[in-house]
Amino acid sequence: xxxxxxxPSRVICKSGTSVKIECRSLDFQATTMFWYRQFPKQSLxxxxxxxxxxxxxxxxxxxxxxxxINHASLTLSTLTVTSAHPEDSSFYICSARPLLDxxxxxxxxxxxxx
Amino acid sequence: xxxxxQNSGPLSVPxxxxxxxxxxxxxxxxxxxxxxxxxxxxxxxxxxxxxxxGDKEDxxxxxxxxxxxxxxxxxxxxxQPSDSATYLCAVNPGLTGGGNKLTFGxxxxxxxxx
Numbered sequence: 001x002x003x004x005x006x007x008p009s010r011v012i013c014k015s016g017t018s019v020k021i022e023c024r025s026l027d028f029q030a031t032t033m034f035w036y037r038q039f040p041k042q043s044l045x046x047x048x049x050x051x052x053x054x055x056x057x058x059x060x061x062x063x064x065x066x067x068x069i070n071h072a073s074l075t076l077s078t079l080t081v082t083s084a085h086p087e088d089s090s091f092y093i094c095s096a097r098p099l100l101d102x103x104x105x106x107x108x109x110x111x112x113x114x
Numbered sequence: 115x116x117x118x119x120q121n122s123g124p125l126s127v128p129x130x131x132x133x134x135x136x137x138x139x140x141x142x143x144x145x146x147x148x149x150x151x152x153x154x155x156x157x158x159x160x161x162x163x164x165x166x167x168g169d170k171e172d173x174x175x176x177x178x179x180x181x182x183x184x185x186x187x188x189x190x191x192x193x194q195p196s197d198s199a200t201y202l203c204a205v206n207p208g209l210t211g212g213g214n215k216l217t218f219g220x221x222x223x224x225x226x227x228x
């Protein structure tokens with residue numbers, strides 16, 4: 001299967017600071033990547049669709065000014081959580097599609113805001 | 115609202131038995147269907163995709179799709195303790211239902227007991 005990486009795997013930050021998470025497709029080009037959030041014992045929640053060279057499409061209820069997405073190349077998308085608060089603590093996972101509509105997930109980033 | 119429903123479980127099966135996981139979806143126009151496995155604290159891993167009615171086999175896994183009844187299932191033969199995980203059903207509603215986004219069920223927790 002296709003390989004998607006994320007960095008960092010785990011991050012702890014103080015309330016009010018910003019955190020950037022990188023998502024890379026390692027062996028394929030991805031014009032579209034997806035960002036999900038998952039709280040403990042809950043299912044995946046799609047936050048936004050990241051499109052290379054254009055603005056991201058955010059799901060209803062997701063603050064675009066708080067969760068900044070940049071998809072600057074065909075292999076890299078970044079998610080920046082701005083002015084993070086403890087309620088933003090979660091497991092953030094990206095995915096990408098090498099072909100058809102099979103999505104492959106990165107290993108995830110566990111964010112803890114203190 | 116497009117929905118994908120799964121029994122949350124836990125589904126307990128003895129080692130060596132067949133585990134049967136079921137999923138129903140509401141959007142009749144859905145085009146493609148996926149099963150992901152998610153271990154606790156990890157990101158989802160794609161294990162099966164199916165696009166047409168009938169069965170698709172890959173090793174110990176068999177996906178079954180019945181579009182008329184709007185259900186998709188996953189059979190795991192010769193279940194092993196390492197199969198213990200949460201299994202997520204995902205559906206792509208197709209172009210009329212939101213394009214390339216996946217709708218996930220809440221997952222079924224499978225426990226394979228020694």
